[in-house]
Amino acid sequence: VRERQMTAASRPRLQKALHQLQSLLTQMLQASADSAQRLCLVAWIAAVHRMCESWEQCIKHLGSSVDSQWLREPRAYTSASASALSIDMSVLKAEFAWEFSGRVSPFVLSPSHHELWERIAVCNVTHRGALVVSPSHTGKRSAIHALSQLCGRRVVTLPGGPEIMPSAVAAFVYSVSASAAWGVVENVQHLSSAAQAELARCSGAVMGALGKRLTCVAIDGVQLAVHPSGCMIFATCERVDEASPDVHRTFRCCHLPPPDTQLMIQAALASQGFQEAATIATRVRAVVDSTRPLLRSTPAERISNVAALNGLAMAAGEMRARMPGATEEHVFATAIDAFWTPRFDFA
Structure with a gap:
């Protein structure tokens, strides 16, 4: 329910329903022994609290039943140096919180490594797509599968080696899933030739998994994908922080040929x-x-x-x-x- 569409009369009813849902989810959390299911339940509870209470109240209510550190500082919890945690509870939190509130941001100009993945998770569910997981983001595979079951979505695991930066794959996945019909040109000059070729194969795998057709992939310092209609859309990826180029990147977008x-x-x-x-x-x-x-x-x-x-x-x-x-x-x-x-x- 979008907040701007809610009338003054419906707001209290929704508030009451959210509190009831929160109570039920908390009971389920306390009774659950499965770690993946617990992560998903925590994400739902966080979403409900985001709708009706503050984060501090959410943490206080959950108490010792979960590790509440990620609720306070999801960026600190999901360390950039631990790639296995890169797609983690912060993704689940963002998924359900944004889906509940309707505040899905279609794109950000300077996303961090984790923020971009959060938007991909939200975008894929919003557009009836697939949850996409790269090889370096499989540390929480069980939680991701549980999330996909709750959402009725499939999980697509990309092929590829550790040399492929998640943000490079993420930019391609985002453009394909977000706009439903477009390919992407991704600047991958910082990757080796082998990694560039692997990224091209990953891109083709994503297109196939999402039911789309990739008509052309050309690697020459730039990865090019063409939609069957002949339209192309690309995002250049520039290093912002040379000390940690995998974490902070700037994405810019334009169309080739001139947009029509x-x-x-x-x-x-x-x-x-x-x-x-x-x-x-x-x-x-x-x-x-x-x-x-x-x-x-x-x-x-x-x-x-x-x-x-x-x-x-x-x-x-x-x-x-x-x-x-x-x-x-x-x-x-x-x-x-x-x-x-x-x-x-x-x-």
């Missing part, structure tokens, strides 16, 4: 099986550009709006199943009227 609103709309609709994608894109381009232009000057705005467009296409795809006999153009027009506003963020 009509082509992006067409690709988004085609990814949802719309046969008249080209015709619809021609007719609705002006509407899209006048309400939420896809071509913005900043990377964050571009990422957000392209992801929102794909979210709109997904919504239209679901509406089509509930509108038998309606033309595809009518279905998409209905989706625009219902969802497409500058305030509504599909990402």
